[in-house]
Amino acid sequence: MASFLRSGKKIVAIGRNYADHVKELNNKVPKEPFFFLKPTTSYLPSGGNVEIPRGILAHHEVELGVVIGKGGREISEQDAYSHIAGYALAVDMTARNLQDEVKKKGLPWSAVKGFDTFTPISSFIPKSQVSDPHNLSLWLKINGEFKQKGNTADMIFGISRLIEHVSSIMTLEEGDLILTGTPAGVGPLNAGDEVECGLADGATEKELLRLAFG
């Protein structure tokens, strides 16, 4: 599954899954999970450069990614863990100015989330190396300064519930990625900024993954 970048067909990205982030954008806490699709052509492997199109205000959203190992549909919360291959650290780049417009007009989010390079992504870590996916700290720095710092313990809907919800609508396939939402601290990325992100075990503080891009 280390090859999910090439083999995966879809990225299912959950919105508003950390209360502090819901608040900072003046949104409402959702009663059930919701999601949008990002194309796999938006992947940017660590070390690359995000391309910000002219006129776009691009926001960073650091997120835990869940890589599907065994596909399925109507997966129950009880079975969900067995469908996970492992994890990755990702940034759900968002054209925030365009998103504000499409939200007002009731239009889809696919374009504002789907530009090439808008999903910077780390390497893969198998689930056996993660002792508790709901106690992971994740952070994002721009030019050495912390912008986002969160813990997956604060997700509104846990990973099993997300897998149950998504697979009740669309079949999940091997290599698909679920982005589990972002904690507070989202903000703009400017040309020339250096971004570093990390994922660590929340109990031991052992670093598990790192992601860097320009």
Added chain:
Amino acid sequence: MASFLRSGKKIVAIGRNYADHVKELNNKVPKEPFFFLKPTTSYLPSGGNVEIPRGILAHHEVELGVVIGKGGREISEQDAYSHIAGYALAVDMTARNLQDEVKKKGLPWSAVKGFDTFTPISSFIPKSQVSDPHNLSLWLKINGEFKQKGNTADMIFGISRLIEHVSSIMTLEEGDLILTGTPAGVGPLNAGDEVECGLADGATEKELLRLAFG
């Protein structure tokens, strides 16, 4: 490319591309194309059965599908035709009641368009067998009665323009499908309905593709 159903990674679906359909849903004619993503897990090969989840009002939208042969990004209108492998006939099934809700709330369209079986799709026809993609008649019947009848001549944005627009945002890959929008006549599909769709040369009336599902 006859295997795009299995090999393709994304379905890019254009909204509001026929003026008569824009009007019937009380929408505004867009100034530039817009689109949403459907997952390839929503494909339903001809002969299958659409599954309508409980509580869902499912509408049919018959559309010409353009199958990408040669991938690319920032494809110009001039080059667009050389990136096309061929065509298919598809139905962009839509959970209309949920779509009305998410439009009001400014939420993404991915779920309301992305249920398993929500993209019934015909076999593939190579572009060499289509003399003019902008003079194709397409129709949809339910239980033998015409519901939609249109001609691709009436698209607001032509195929080359759509390819240019989409590929200016996200790279297109071999096997990707672009759904080019639906003419007027969309409406509900009920359990047990038999649906038949056809695509024909607009000049000669020669039938090119047929699609049937229950």
